[in-house]
Amino acid sequence: MAITFTDAAAERVSAFLADRGKGVGLRLATKTYGCSGMAYVVEFADEIEETDTVFEDHGLKIIIDPKSLVYLDGTEMDYTKEGLNEGFKFNNPNESGECGCGESFTV
Amino acid sequence: MALFQISEPGETTSIDAQGKQLAAGIDLGTTNSLVATVRATSIHEGDGDNRRAETLADETGESLLPSVVRYCENGKIEVGKIAKNVQLDDINNTISSAKRLLGRAVGDIKTLGGSLPYNFSDADSNVPKIQTIAGNVTAIEVSAEILKTLKNRAEDSLGGPLKGVVITVPAYFDEAQRQATKDAARLADLNVFRLLNEPTAAAVAYGLDQKNELDERIIAVYDLGGGTFDISILKLNKGVFEVMATGGDSALGGDDFDHAIATWILQESDSDLTHHAMSEARRVKEALTNKDNVNVSLESWQSTLSRAQFDKLVASLVKKTLLACRRALRDAGLSKEQVHDVVMVGGSTRMPVIREQVAVFFDKPPLVDIDPDKVVAIGAALQADVLAGNKPDEEMLLLDVIPLSLGLETYGGLVEKVISRNTTIPIARAQEFTTFKDNQTAMTIHILQGERETVEENRSLAKFALKGIPPMVAGAARIKVTFQVDADGLLNVEAEEETTGIKSNIAVKPSYGLTDTEIEGMIRDSMDNAKADMEARRLREQLVEADRTLEALDSAMKTDADKMLNEDEVTLLLEARSKLHDIKENSQDSVEVKLATKHMEKVAEFYVARRMNDNVKTAMQGQSVSDFADTDN
Numbered sequence: 121m122a123i124t125f126t127d128a129a130a131e132r133v134s135a136f137l138a139d140r141g142k143g144v145g146l147r148l149a150t151k152t153y154g155c156s157g158m159a160y161v162v163e164f165a166d167e168i169e170e171t172d173t174v175f176e177d178h179g180l181k182i183i184i185d186p187k188s189l190v191y192l193d194g195t196e197m198d199y200t201k202e203g204l205n206e207g208f209k210f211n212n213p214n215e216s217g218e219c220g221c222g223e224s225f226t227v
Numbered sequence: 228m229a230l231f232q233i234s235e236p237g238e239t240t241s242i243d244a245q246g247k248q249l250a251a252g253i254d255l256g257t258t259n260s261l262v263a264t265v266r267a268t269s270i271h272e273g274d275g276d277n278r279r280a281e282t283l284a285d286e287t288g289e290s291l292l293p294s295v296v297r298y299c300e301n302g303k304i305e306v307g308k309i310a311k312n313v314q315l316d317d318i319n320n321t322i323s324s325a326k327r328l329l330g331r332a333v334g335d336i337k338t339l340g341g342s343l344p345y346n347f348s349d350a351d352s353n354v355p356k357i358q359t360i361a362g363n364v365t366a367i368e369v370s371a372e373i374l375k376t377l378k379n380r381a382e383d384s385l386g387g388p389l390k391g392v393v394i395t396v397p398a399y400f401d402e403a404q405r406q407a408t409k410d411a412a413r414l415a416d417l418n419v420f421r422l423l424n425e426p427t428a429a430a431v432a433y434g435l436d437q438k439n440e441l442d443e444r445i446i447a448v449y450d451l452g453g454g455t456f457d458i459s460i461l462k463l464n465k466g467v468f469e470v471m472a473t474g475g476d477s478a479l480g481g482d483d484f485d486h487a488i489a490t491w492i493l494q495e496s497d498s499d500l501t502h503h504a505m506s507e508a509r510r511v512k513e514a515l516t517n518k519d520n521v522n523v524s525l526e527s528w529q530s531t532l533s534r535a536q537f538d539k540l541v542a543s544l545v546k547k548t549l550l551a552c553r554r555a556l557r558d559a560g561l562s563k564e565q566v567h568d569v570v571m572v573g574g575s576t577r578m579p580v581i582r583e584q585v586a587v588f589f590d591k592p593p594l595v596d597i598d599p600d601k602v603v604a605i606g607a608a609l610q611a612d613v614l615a616g617n618k619p620d621e622e623m624l625l626l627d628v629i630p631l632s633l634g635l636e637t638y639g640g641l642v643e644k645v646i647s648r649n650t651t652i653p654i655a656r657a658q659e660f661t662t663f664k665d666n667q668t669a670m671t672i673h674i675l676q677g678e679r680e681t682v683e684e685n686r687s688l689a690k691f692a693l694k695g696i697p698p699m700v701a702g703a704a705r706i707k708v709t710f711q712v713d714a715d716g717l718l719n720v721e722a723e724e725e726t727t728g729i730k731s732n733i734a735v736k737p738s739y740g741l742t743d744t745e746i747e748g749m750i751r752d753s754m755d756n757a758k759a760d761m762e763a764r765r766l767r768e769q770l771v772e773a774d775r776t777l778e779a780l781d782s783a784m785k786t787d788a789d790k791m792l793n794e795d796e797v798t799l800l801l802e803a804r805s806k807l808h809d810i811k812e813n814s815q816d817s818v819e820v821k822l823a824t825k826h827m828e829k830v831a832e833f834y835v836a837r838r839m840n841d842n843v844k845t846a847m848q849g850q851s852v853s854d855f856a857d858t859d860n
Contacts, residue, residue: 136233146233162231200230207230 121194123175129199130178145181149188248390250615251381252607257326258453259291262377263608280608282601296372297321298361306376320359328366330404371414391418393611398424398470420614426459427468428606429570450572454480460559472558474551481575487540496528538580569593636673638663639771640682645710657709666698680760691733693722769820773811803830
């Protein structure tokens, strides 16, 4: 399995990376947090660790640490607009439920 | 599912994160600007809150940045003191008080008077452009330079990029002026969490929003700056600040107090050295803050000015500010006794005479502990800290409310309110509407602001059309209209026909600002006219009902009058029709229209019944009773 971007997400990530002027790719991770157990982390990556897994999609590097990979494998990242908000969305097949605020999820 | 933004490595927003988000509050002033931020300090003050807001100083230790920008021939841009010092020598290229021009149209500038020393470009644009040696610049660009300087100062001092800022604006700023402020921030590459009213920021700096012992708190903010005076009356209710009234004088400030002393000096010394007298006056005024008597000199002339003498010289100026306070209170419908707190803002409120007189006027000592030059920036920094997510959840988030209801026009000139006044923002609310006529393929969405029931009595904000509605019978189309107001009070309206997904939308152009006084007036109007409005609504509703009845009759007669009615019956119906039509056109009485409509319906009853029977007959033709029995099972 792999981690992928939708066209919209890839476009935004490229634009953000170009704006920032540095960085090797995008780091996705999970951490324990919130009412439902896990939360997503989306960060620019400046370094790749030895233990990281790197996926390539739309010419962009997606960097994931081994602990997070089990929760994220198969995830598609999307970029959408919802009402007043816009941002990245995780379409994660491992997710079995999320909490009311949407900040955290369970697998 | 929440939406995510990309964070810098290790900076993912989270409550348990080690590092706090960097955020700042900016007081973008007419004369001076400041930036402040909340930092963890080792000194505990009060109840264990170890994060304190402080203004950030430049390398010379100066917090105040003069809001002056100079455009040089070589393309260099100077901001602050360096620009202010050469202002008189390079008056055309050195822009000060740009804030007065923010969000103003070319036409407005003319009414601001020829007092501005700049050459405005005649270019074909609605935004006034100032001609400088480096090309034309707008007030937005000038403000952006000031913001950039403050941004750099903050990032240098905090050691990282700012996640976002809160910028303060006067309470009376309209949407155009607020939008212009946001545009300036965007040019300066700043992420604006939100704009905050200056008086609200001052109240936040004193922590008034955290005091919960009262359900409702009335706060007066007295802001006497270098060149302007503002009084704002705020109401704080469950963490929500509402501006109840504003007032003041855009041409009254500390400079006028200097002028009063300078005039005295010139008279006493029989001199005409105006410029020197002004700078001496300023020194004397500031010295009198801490002393009872100050020596005054102008060349060879020497004298002393006592505080009592000074108080007398400026008594009329002080009185002017108190009159504005009285007016603002009256506008807010409050008495002096109802004010819980008085907050002092602006360097000129350091004058003892001001503090004394304000205390006497409101019959309570004003809050003066926080440096009045910095209090607004400090409040903005506290707010930015909350919005950056650096505070525990339980702390209340400061919210704003929309001052007037927003709605749209429905058939018959009535207004359907979608978002009612005093709703906290941001907010999105949707309502479903339908078509009025058969085969109606377009719908005009007319957005209105105000509390009254009819279109004419409310303020028209914008109009747009939703086209391409599929032809359907009246009432079958489902049109969802969504009103969204973002955190800064900007409105976006979208209409969607739900069966086809056809959409149309509009962002309300920001040139429709209202002053708080106008808003107050509109609200009061709606109360004064509540009864008349209700009758007007009833009448309109009856007229719509009458229209619908006439419409239905016309359409029925067009289809089958020749088959179902004899001549007498046609005459009878047409007579009743014209009677209702006449009443509808001329009556101002809802009851009369209602009765006429009912009468018309009664006259037409036989025809309706006949048509219905006919329809049923047509539907049942060629089917046996057992068929119906089957479908029933």
